Amino acid sequence: MSKSLSRREFLKGAAAGAAGLCASGFLSACADINVPEAESKTSDSTETAVAETTESPETTAAAAPVSNSGDYVLNAKNYNQTKWSFEIPPEPIPDSEIKETIEHDIIIIGAGMAGLVTMCSAMEKGADCYMFSASTRPYSRGGSNHAIGSKYQKAKGVKYDPEIAREIVKAEQTAGTYFMDKKKWERWINNSAESIDWTIDKMAAKGLKASLEPGYWDPDGTLTVPHASHNFYNDEQPFGALFGAPMQAQAYADTITDDYHGTIEYETVAKYLIRENNNTGRVSAVVAQRKDGSYVKYVGRKAIVMATGDFSTNHDMMAKYSPWAYEIFKDQLKTETNYDSGLDYDGLMPGDGQKMGLWVGAAWQKTFPNAPMINGGVSGPAHAVISNFWGLNVDIHGNRFQNEVTNFAYGAISLLQLPERTAYGIWGENYAYTQKEWEPFGHCIDEENGIKAYTPEEYIEQWKSRYMHSDTIEGLVDQFDMSEEDKKNCIETIKRYDQYARNGLDEEYHVNPDVLYPIEGPYYASKNTGATFLTVCGGLRTNEKMQVCDANDKPIEGLYNTGIMTGDFYANTYNFVMPGQNLGAVCGTLSYLLGRDLAEL
Ligand SMILES: Cc1cc2nc3c(=O)[nH]c(=O)nc-3n(C[C@H](O)[C@H](O)[C@H](O)COP(=O)(O)OP(=O)(O)OC[C@H]3O[C@@H](n4cnc5c(N)ncnc54)[C@H](O)[C@@H]3O)c2cc1C
Numbered sequence: 001m002s003k004s005l006s007r008r009e010f011l012k013g014a015a016a017g018a019a020g021l022c023a024s025g026f027l028s029a030c031a032d033i034n035v036p037e038a039e040s041k042t043s044d045s046t047e048t049a050v051a052e053t054t055e056s057p058e059t060t061a062a063a064a065p066v067s068n069s070g071d072y073v074l075n076a077k078n079y080n081q082t083k084w085s086f087e088i089p090p091e092p093i094p095d096s097e098i099k100e101t102i103e104h105d106i107i108i109i110g111a112g113m114a115g116l117v118t119m120c121s122a123m124e125k126g127a128d129c130y131m132f133s134a135s136t137r138p139y140s141r142g143g144s145n146h147a148i149g150s151k152y153q154k155a156k157g158v159k160y161d162p163e164i165a166r167e168i169v170k171a172e173q174t175a176g177t178y179f180m181d182k183k184k185w186e187r188w189i190n191n192s193a194e195s196i197d198w199t200i201d202k203m204a205a206k207g208l209k210a211s212l213e214p215g216y217w218d219p220d221g222t223l224t225v226p227h228a229s230h231n232f233y234n235d236e237q238p239f240g241a242l243f244g245a246p247m248q249a250q251a252y253a254d255t256i257t258d259d260y261h262g263t264i265e266y267e268t269v270a271k272y273l274i275r276e277n278n279n280t281g282r283v284s285a286v287v288a289q290r291k292d293g294s295y296v297k298y299v300g301r302k303a304i305v306m307a308t309g310d311f312s313t314n315h316d317m318m319a320k321y322s323p324w325a326y327e328i329f330k331d332q333l334k335t336e337t338n339y340d341s342g343l344d345y346d347g348l349m350p351g352d353g354q355k356m357g358l359w360v361g362a363a364w365q366k367t368f369p370n371a372p373m374i375n376g377g378v379s380g381p382a383h384a385v386i387s388n389f390w391g392l393n394v395d396i397h398g399n400r401f402q403n404e405v406t407n408f409a410y411g412a413i414s415l416l417q418l419p420e421r422t423a424y425g426i427w428g429e430n431y432a433y434t435q436k437e438w439e440p441f442g443h444c445i446d447e448e449n450g451i452k453a454y455t456p457e458e459y460i461e462q463w464k465s466r467y468m469h470s471d472t473i474e475g476l477v478d479q480f481d482m483s484e485e486d487k488k489n490c491i492e493t494i495k496r497y498d499q500y501a502r503n504g505l506d507e508e509y510h511v512n513p514d515v516l517y518p519i520e521g522p523y524y525a526s527k528n529t530g531a532t533f534l535t536v537c538g539g540l541r542t543n544e545k546m547q548v549c550d551a552n553d554k555p556i557e558g559l560y561n562t563g564i565m566t567g568d569f570y571a572n573t574y575n576f577v578m579p580g581q582n583l584g585a586v587c588g589t590l591s592y593l594l595g596r597d598l599a600e601l
Helices: 007-023 057-063 113-124 151-155 166-175 182-205 240-259 315-321 323-329 352-359 408-416 429-434 456-466 473-477 484-503 581-600
Strands: 098-109 129-132 209-212 229-233 268-275 283-290 295-306 372-375 392-395 422-428 468-470 523-529 532-536 547-549 555-561
Touching: 098 113, 098 283, 113 129, 113 182, 113 240, 113 581, 151 182, 151 209, 166 182, 182 209, 182 229, 182 240, 182 581, 229 240, 268 295, 268 352, 268 555, 283 555, 295 352, 295 581, 315 323, 323 372, 323 532, 352 555, 372 408, 392 484, 408 422, 422 429, 429 456, 429 523, 468 473, 473 484, 473 523
Parallel strands: 098 129, 098 295, 295 555
Antiparallel strands: 209 229, 268 283, 283 295, 372 532, 392 422, 422 523, 468 523, 547 555
């Protein structure tokens, strides 16, 4: 079974093999696989053959990773000896090329929500901070900040505190199969009210009003959550749920510069960290490049905080750390770097902070894969703004595939499992009258913000331009991209569902009878393909104090990270059961606490 190969043959074979694997979709990013040097030579000769062996075929495969057909073969012994290009640090910039050194107690990298909250919180308590960011201005996207027990919730009569949150927290942690770090969750839950109240005051000081988005009512109780997503808006921009975060970020930046006289330097890209003592001591500085090409060294006397966002536009990192999401979304993720990515659905940041951490010995988070943030599902009249369409859902063969009563993230995951990742939602006009009014996305419980709920009649008017419709079931289904046989099956499915509703018993998927409605004409349908990608969560191993840790869970002195890049806060997928958890928890509360802790250093 043994096979001798010269180093030159080996490397040639490895390259061809890697290309083959790429073509077959096995290694999505072949440019990044580095064949491990240790496997390609023995003793000191570059032309020496791989040692002859009498070991079993499995063991032999580990020693000779090139198959007879020239494919590069991974197995349990060699797979983790490969290196991806992002794991290899760049050459350091010579001191002579570093034009300036800037020294402060705390250096914060990245002017997204997390970095800004950290700096604002630390400076309020007197810390000496300096921020630089690759973006051209303060940045954020969306606007929903989940919080538990704010003064605003109390004023509006919304009952929500850590005790009331127990059920939903347990459901969420179960959904993540307990992979996530419960210590970080505990810090968030118990300090959420304090930090959101602080945010409400900070925003009010800059002219932004608070608003509360609708919660989610689940007839089965499992996904029910009260009004908990706070957003911030003003009269010019009342749509805080989608456009509030950039205004919130700007308000923090203004507080930092105008009220605390801090500095935020833009268009400056962090390149690598400096860890003393030959990469074993404290992280004391970061080298960055300004727009004019010059290099600058920022020395953090007490801490360097990375708040550089996600890694969704780094295809190699996505392929390694979030492979199933990458397989689905790789064609829509952008390949160029845009440090100003805002309300983008094609990926955000290139993972610079995560890479810089790896280069100085940080470990990757324990939870695998990294949780993507995805939503969509089947569209149609939505009982809750973030719901999957609760009426009849069918696949391209006209068959049902789930209990439809779920939210739009879980609905999206179901849809992505279907043939052609396509599903139809089907309902009758009577559906409009199953509730008195319909809340659109952006609607909030305080009426003054101007986003109104729709009456059934207003809603039906919108359906006519938005969805397929017909006076007959046959006329509706005829518009579907289905074979004639599947159309017939679909019509049968519609009639069967209608009968279940009339009987008050869904014999297939057991939809709660309270929301099981007959399908009466005129008829409407939506066609839904794929899902919406927003971001990917996590990165470096991070303890509850936001210290970046090594493979032994030991904090790397001087190095912190926060925001969406925080490791082990989410598992499986981000599921919107606690909507706005990202801005509320890792970018909000945990960053606020980090600022307080840094000020104490
Ligand atoms: C369309 C959309 C809507 C969303 N809506 C919501 C929502 O309503 N609620 C919610 O909780 N979550 C939402 N999210 C998720 C949201 O992206 C995150 O919760 C949050 O914005 C992440 O903030 P952050 O500060 O960690 O990172 P970012 O906002 O990405 O900020 C990172 C900052 O670091 C800078 N940076 C990156 N690399 C470098 C470098 N090498 N050197 C220097 N600076 C660097 C960037 O330029 C940027 O300024 C949404 C996502 C999308 C795509």
